[in-house]
Amino acid sequence: MYLGNIVELADTQELFSRPMHPYTEALLSAIPTTDIDAKRKIIILEGDIPSPINPPSGCKFHTRCKYCTDICKKEVPQLEEVTPGHFVACHHKLNIKE
Numbered sequence: 001m002y003l004g005n006i007v008e009l010a011d012t013q014e015l016f017s018r019p020m021h022p023y024t025e026a027l028l029s030a031i032p033t034t035d036i037d038a039k040r041k042i043i044i045l046e047g048d049i050p051s052p053i054n055p056p057s058g059c060k061f062h063t064r065c066k067y068c069t070d071i072c073k074k075e076v077p078q079l080e081e082v083t084p085g086h087f088v089a090c091h092h093k094l095n096i097k098e
């Protein structure tokens with residue numbers, strides 16, 4: 001969830017192995033690990049959390065998203081089922097299998 005909206009919904013294994021929303025990707029990158037060989041890069045979100053009573057236009061995450069484009073600032077992404085049981089609200093979904 002981000003600012004009161006579900007942005008991604010999937011079962012645990014699917015979500016952890018293939019996050020499709022940039023906010024999920026950032027949250028998962030911040031999970032501590034004891035594996036010293038893990039080659040994960042922590043994603044640091046820039047900017048402040050917007051006010052929920054005056055949220056940004058379009059995608060509420062656009063002020064902090066490194067993948068943001070013009071459409072993100074104008075149109076609210078709808079929660080779509082991308083693969084069976086995996087729902088994502090983003091104009092530029094990550095980790096889509098071709």
Ligand code: SF4
Nearest residue numbers: 059062065072090091
């Ligand atoms: S819709 Fe755009 S700004 Fe929002 S999470 Fe997706 S890429 Fe980022």
